[in-house]
Structures are given as C-alpha cells and as structure tokens.
Amino acid sequence: MADVGRLAGVSPTTVSFVINNRTDSGISPATRKLVLEAVELLGYRPNRAAQGLRRRRTQTIGLITDQAAVSPHAGRTIAGAHDVAWKHGSLLLVANTNKDPKVVRATVHELLDRQVDAIVFAAEGTRRVTPPEAARQVPTVLVNCFTAGNTLPCVLPDEAGGGRAATELLLAAGHRRIAYITGMRGAWATRGRLRGYVAALADAGIARDDGLVLVGNFRTDSGYERTRELLARRVRPTAIFCGNDRMAMGAYQAVAEAGLRVPEDISIVGYDDQEDLAAELRPPLSTVRLPYYEMGRWAIEQIFAGTVATLPSRTYEPCPVVSRGSVGPRLDTAVSI
Amino acid sequence: MADVGRLAGVSPTTVSFVINNRTDSGISPATRKLVLEAVELLGYRPNRAAQGLRRRRTQTIGLITDQAAVSPHAGRTIAGAHDVAWKHGSLLLVANTNKDPKVVRATVHELLDRQVDAIVFAAEGTRRVTPPEAARQVPTVLVNCFTAGNTLPCVLPDEAGGGRAATELLLAAGHRRIAYITGMRGAWATRGRLRGYVAALADAGIARDDGLVLVGNFRTDSGYERTRELLARRVRPTAIFCGNDRMAMGAYQAVAEAGLRVPEDISIVGYDDQEDLAAELRPPLSTVRLPYYEMGRWAIEQIFAGTVATLPSRTYEPCPVVSRGSVGPRLDTAVSI
DNA sequence: CTGTTAGCGCCTTCAG
DNA sequence: CTGAAGGCGCTAACAG
Numbered sequence: 150m151a152d153v154g155r156l157a158g159v160s161p162t163t164v165s166f167v168i169n170n171r172t173d174s175g176i177s178p179a180t181r182k183l184v185l186e187a188v189e190l191l192g193y194r195p196n197r198a199a200q201g202l203r204r205r206r207t208q209t210i211g212l213i214t215d216q217a218a219v220s221p222h223a224g225r226t227i228a229g230a231h232d233v234a235w236k237h238g239s240l241l242l243v244a245n246t247n248k249d250p251k252v253v254r255a256t257v258h259e260l261l262d263r264q265v266d267a268i269v270f271a272a273e274g275t276r277r278v279t280p281p282e283a284a285r286q287v288p289t290v291l292v293n294c295f296t297a298g299n300t301l302p303c304v305l306p307d308e309a310g311g312g313r314a315a316t317e318l319l320l321a322a323g324h325r326r327i328a329y330i331t332g333m334r335g336a337w338a339t340r341g342r343l344r345g346y347v348a349a350l351a352d353a354g355i356a357r358d359d360g361l362v363l364v365g366n367f368r369t370d371s372g373y374e375r376t377r378e379l380l381a382r383r384v385r386p387t388a389i390f391c392g393n394d395r396m397a398m399g400a401y402q403a404v405a406e407a408g409l410r411v412p413e414d415i416s417i418v419g420y421d422d423q424e425d426l427a428a429e430l431r432p433p434l435s436t437v438r439l440p441y442y443e444m445g446r447w448a449i450e451q452i453f454a455g456t457v458a459t460l461p462s463r464t465y466e467p468c469p470v471v472s473r474g475s476v477g478p479r480l481d482t483a484v485s486i
Numbered sequence: 487m488a489d490v491g492r493l494a495g496v497s498p499t500t501v502s503f504v505i506n507n508r509t510d511s512g513i514s515p516a517t518r519k520l521v522l523e524a525v526e527l528l529g530y531r532p533n534r535a536a537q538g539l540r541r542r543r544t545q546t547i548g549l550i551t552d553q554a555a556v557s558p559h560a561g562r563t564i565a566g567a568h569d570v571a572w573k574h575g576s577l578l579l580v581a582n583t584n585k586d587p588k589v590v591r592a593t594v595h596e597l598l599d600r601q602v603d604a605i606v607f608a609a610e611g612t613r614r615v616t617p618p619e620a621a622r623q624v625p626t627v628l629v630n631c632f633t634a635g636n637t638l639p640c641v642l643p644d645e646a647g648g649g650r651a652a653t654e655l656l657l658a659a660g661h662r663r664i665a666y667i668t669g670m671r672g673a674w675a676t677r678g679r680l681r682g683y684v685a686a687l688a689d690a691g692i693a694r695d696d697g698l699v700l701v702g703n704f705r706t707d708s709g710y711e712r713t714r715e716l717l718a719r720r721v722r723p724t725a726i727f728c729g730n731d732r733m734a735m736g737a738y739q740a741v742a743e744a745g746l747r748v749p750e751d752i753s754i755v756g757y758d759d760q761e762d763l764a765a766e767l768r769p770p771l772s773t774v775r776l777p778y779y780e781m782g783r784w785a786i787e788q789i790f791a792g793t794v795a796t797l798p799s800r801t802y803e804p805c806p807v808v809s810r811g812s813v814g815p816r817l818d819t820a821v822s823i
Numbered sequence: 824c825t826g827t828t829a830g831c832g833c834c835t836t837c838a839g
Numbered sequence: 840c841t842g843a844a845g846g847c848g849c850t851a852a853c854a855g
Contacts, residue, residue, distance in 0.1 A: 224558065232583065
C-alpha cells in the first residue's frame with residue numbers, strides 16, 4: 150500500500166480511501182484516478198488478514214457440518230450458503246465434525262480464533278443439537294437442526310407441507326386409496342410427512358385407514374417388502390407415497406416383479422429428490438424436494454440481513470413437489486369404493 | 487494477551503513463549519504453570535488473524551470446486567482434504583465456481599487476499615483445466631483435473647486400473663464372455679476404463695471381440711437399452727461391466743424384465759461406487775470406487791509434506807473394487823465356447 | 824481535499 | 840530466564 154502511495158505520489162491513507170471508495174472523505178477525481186492506475190500497475194491487492202485485524206470483520210463465515218461425506222445433502226447446503234456469501238464478498242470456512250461433541254467444540258474454537266463473522270451449523274438429517282456456548286460470540290444459525298430450548302434460530306424443511314403436497318399430487322390424479330410407507334419410526338422427518346399425509350386425506354374427505362400406513366426404515370429393502378405386502382392384498386392401493394426415494398426404488402422393483410407398471414397400474418411418489426436417483430429411475434420418479442440448497446441460502450441471507458438476533462426460533466422452508474413420470478390417473482374405478 | 491500477562495505477573499512476551507511452547511527460550515516451569523493458569527482462567531485464545539499477519543501463515547488452505555452441488559463427489563473430496571488439514575491444525579476455505587473462468591480468477595484472488603497457505607483445485611469430472619497464473623503464488627495441487635502442459639502436479643483416479651480390476655473380478659468368477667457398456671464416448675474416464683478392460687481380457691488370453699463393447703452415455707437409460715440389446719442376442723454374454731453405477735441400475739431393470747436374475751443368470755459390475763445407489767440396489771452392486779476421499783487426502787498431505795514443488799506431473803490413485811452381491815460364478819458352461 | 828498518528832493482536836529480534 | 844521495542848498491512852481519528 151505504501152508502494153502504491155509512493156507511485157501515485159500520495160499517502161497510504163489516500164490509497165486506503167480510494168480502494169474502499171469512501172465517499173465521505175471526498176477524494177478528487179484526479180487523485181483517485183492516479184491511485185487506481187498505480188494499483189493496477191503494481192497489481193496491488195489489499196491483505197484481508199490485516200483488514201480483518203483492523204476492521205474486526207474478516208468477510209469469512211464458518212460452516213460446520215455433521216458428515217459432509219455421506220450424501221449430496223451437505224454439498225447442496227454448502228453450495229447455497231456459498232452462493233449468497235460470495236455475493237456479499239464473503240467466503241466459507243468449512244469444517245466437518247463427525248457428530249463428536251469434542252470435535253464440535255474444538256471446531257467452533259478454531260473458527261472463532263480465525264475471527265469468523267458468523268457461524269452456521271448444518272446437519273445431514275434433521276435432529277436436535279447442542280452447539281457449544283462459545284458459538285454465541287458471533288451470530289449463529291442452525292440449518293436442518295434445532296436446540297432443546299429453541300435457543301438458536303434455525304431453518305427446517307417443512308416436512309408436513311411436503312407430505313401434504315405429495316399426497317395432494319396423488320389426490321389430484323384421482324387416487325383415493327393411497328398407501329404410505331413411512332421412514333424410520335420416530336424420525337423427525339417421518340412424523341412430519343405422516344402428519345401431512347393424514348391432513349391431506351382428511352381435507353379430501355377420505356376416511357383414515359391405518360391399514361394403508363406401513364412402517365419402513367428408509368432403506369430400499371423395506372420399500373420393496375412393504376410394496377409386496379401391499380400388492381398381495383385383495384384390495385390394492387392405487388398409489389403409494391414412499392417416505393423417501395430409495396424406498397420408492399424398492400417399490401418400483403416390487404411393482405415390476407408383480408408384472409405391473411408405473412404409472413399405468415400404480416402411481417408412486419418419493420421424497421428427498423435424491424440427485425442421480427429420482428431422475429434416473431425408469432420412469433423418472435415424481436418426488437418432493439428437500440430444500441438443502443435453499444436452507445443454506447437462507448441461513449447466510451439472515452446473517453447479512455443482520456436479523457439473526459430477532460429471528461423466530463424456527464423457520465420452515467417449503468419442500469416443493471418435483472413432478473416427473475411416476476404419477477398417473479387412477480384407472481381402477483371399478484374396484485374402488 | 488496483555489491481560490494474561492498482567493494476571494500472571496509476566497510480560498506479554500513470556501505469554502507468547504509459553505503458548506507456542508518454544509523450548510529454545512527456556513521458561514521456568516513455575517512461570518510456565520502460572521501463565522497457563524491465567525490462560526485457562528481468562529479463557530484466552532490467540533487471535534489467528536493477528537498471528538497470520540505476523541507469521542505469514544494462516545493455517546488456512548483454499549479449496550476450489552467446480553460444482554459442489556451436483557453429486558456427492560465434491561463432498562467426499564472436501565471431507566478427505568478436511569480430515570488431513572484438521573490433523574495439521576488447518577482449516578479449509580471452500581469456494582465454488584461454476585466452471586466460469588472469470589469466477590475462477592476472482593476466487594483465486596479472494597483466496598490469495600485472505601493469505602491462504604496453499605490452493606487445491608478439485609473437479610467433479612476428470613478434465614483439463616487452466617487455473618489462473620496468480621495461483622502460483624502459493625503451492626497449488628490439482629485433484630481430478632490436469633493442465634495442458636502438466637504445469638501443475640495433479641492426482642487422478644487410475645481408471646485403467648479400475649477397468650482392469652472390474653474385469654478381473656468377473657474373470658475370477660469364471661466369466662469369459664464379458665460385455666462392456668461404455669460411458670460417454672471421448673470422456674477421459676471412458677477411455678481409461680476401456681483400456682483396463684481390454685488389457686485384462688488380453689492377459690487372460692481371451693480374444694478381443696468388439697461386438698461385446700457397446701457405447702452408452704452414463705445415463706440409466708443407455709444401460710437399460712444396451713443390456714436389452716445384449717440379452718436379445720443368440721449368444722449372450724454371461725457378465726456385463728457397466729461404465730458407471732447408473733447404467734448398472736438400468737442393466738438391472740433390463741435383466742429383470744427379461745425374467746433373469748442378478749447374479750444367478752448374469753453378473754453385473756458397475757463403476758463409481760455412487761453412495762446411496764450401489765449399496766441400495768437389489769442385489770447390492772459390486773462396483774469400483776472412485777477415490778475422491780483419498781484424492782482429497784493426498785492433495786493436502788502433499789502440501790504439508792512440502793513436496794508440491796517436486797511432485798511428478800501426474801499421480802494416480804487406485805480405484806479399489808467394492809464387492810457386494812452382483813457377481814456370481816459363470817453357470818452356462820454348456821453354451822460358452 | 825489530504826497527510827499524520829496511533830493502534831488492531833501477535834511474534835521476534837535483541838538486551839538485560 | 841525474562842522484558843522492551845518494533846512492525847506485519849491496514850484503517851480511523853484527527854489535524855491541517
């Protein structure tokens with residue numbers, strides 16, 4: 150910076166003013182141009198570490214994930230967060246903990262030591278977390294997780310809305326006997342999706358039939374097995390809502406083995422919109438998207454909006470329907486009620 | 487730090503010595519203990535931004551990806567890189583470019599401005615890249631990509647080795663009529679895998695039969711279509727090596743539709759070991775793993791080993807076979823040669 | 824409209 | 840064995 154000043158024949162201060170184009174302390178256009186030329190000539194770039202030291206803002210945000218490796222989910226959250234941060238001139242310091250509380254603590258400290266402006270916690274599967282107290286030193290927002298007393302603002306997928314949307318997609322196609330293969334019992338996602346399913350049926354004036362709700366576990370096998378059971382019944386459902394895409398893949402197989410076709414003979418809807426799976430199934434699977442990218446965006450947007458302190462304890466991000474080719478009209482009018 | 491010194495009754499210098507436990511400038515055990523207690527009491531943590539300014543090392547490494555969102559791949563590379571960096575007390579500054587050269591340039595500068603100690607470039611799909619010259623200011627290593635003149639060291643998956651391993655897995659099970667459904671023509675991965683396939687067959691003394699090599703495009707549909715063609719032949723292959731897992735999924739469907747079973751009637755091997763797909767297929771797919779995690783590790787290890795400058799232009803990371811349940815013994819001895 | 828001065832928090836000679 | 844002084848690169852008061 151001193152070099153730039155020397156070359157332009159001004160003081161370092163003036164250079165600083167020009168670089169940060171501060172309008173308050175009016176620099177003459179001529180000087181300004183002179184400085185800019187010197188900057189260009191020398192290829193000068195300000196040292197952010199020094200800036201951070203002085204300004205107490207590093208233009209860096211810490212993002213802590215559970216387990217980035219396992220699924221594309223963490224990647225999408227990071228991408229969403231990154232895009233917004235980038236637009237504001239910030240970058241992400243990304244760290245992985247393997248849910249190990251000691252590592253989480255250590256990570257928060259490492260981030261804080263590097264003077265991050267804010268921290269985002271992102272979980273793969275929705276769950277309760279207990280971030281270390283130290284994180285409170287900077288604005289903190291939770292993505293896809295929440296604390297016991299709702300002590301930190303968080304954003305969660307609107308699972309109930311997604312369950313409703315999936316069910317309504319089927320309802321709109323004329324289906325009335327819609328089975329639901331749930332995910333793992335007790336999982337936060339499972340409960341929400343079920344609530345949406347039940348509500349949608351109720352709104353459509355369809356009597357609740359617990360026989361149509363089978364318990365799966367999110368694995369392909371359970372989708373396959375439960376679908377076989379369903380197809381073996383005297384009165385079959387005309388559509389199946391699967392608690393996730395992998396179970397839907399299992400369902401596809403059971404349907405094929407029974408000599409039936411999707412969607413001609415039976416309609417299927419998944420959940421998650423798992424990349425490289427839902428779109429690649431034959432026929433492409435209609436499903437509901439888990440808004441990881443959007444949640445990542447949201448978190449960073451709140452940070453830049455400076456609204457973190459005043460945020461409601463929970464914000465729900467919609468799970469939009471992704472219509473592909475696995476839902477068809479109900480055809481068995483003869484058999485249904 | 488001054489506070490700590492005051493509390494311990496020593497100068498800031500002494501505190502610094504204790505914190506960085508410098509053995510050269512011998513601090514008495516008593517003083518040392520005193521300082522450590524003060525640090526503990528005050529919850530003092532050194533400011534890395536200030537340290538970085540002084541030491542010219544920020545304990546931060548920049549990691550630039552192509553498109554983190556699309557697949558789990560980038561996530562695995564990040565995880566591998568992170569784990570090694572963490573072990574050395576460093577953190578990753580992660581940034582995404584969407585292959586846009588202007589964004590890539592800008593990102594490199596943002597990273598350099600933040601004084602990263604090194605830069606890693608990671609691509610999703612193996613390809614040629616042209617990183618901005620500016621990156622040379624710090625050690626730079628490429629993951630899953632390479633430059634035109636091999637001007638920067640890189641690590642790539644050993645696709646030929648993987649193609650060979652997949653083929654040998656089938657050969658070992660007794661198969662001799664092994665078809666290969668390739669990925670997109672011209673893709674770097676496709677060529678390497680094919681080379682390995684051809685070499686393995688040659689080594690086994692099996693005459694080359696170009697009729698067994700069908701061109702696919704990495705999408706599920708092509709795996710399905712090519713497999714149908716294969717199954718319609720008078721003399722069928724007893725095993726199929728698919729250029730990736732998605733095509734293997736398509737192959738599974740064609741096999742099922744033909745009333746055949748994997749692996750009883752026909753064996754199938756995939757490539758990529760795509761999470762949440764290969765392991766979830768029924769039967770679980772035997773495949774070859776793309777070593778993203780390992781390549782991420784490798785890159786950071788080189789950086790800490792200080793060997794970046796002396797590295798060979800290309801290093802190949804093995805693609806290990808992942809045996810699951812889709813390969814069985816050849817049963818049609820009657821029909822084969 | 825521009826320059827001087829004084830740190831941000833830390834590390835590193837160099838004296839004692 | 841420990842402390843004082845100086846500076847990493849930058850910005851914010853405060854003068855002029």
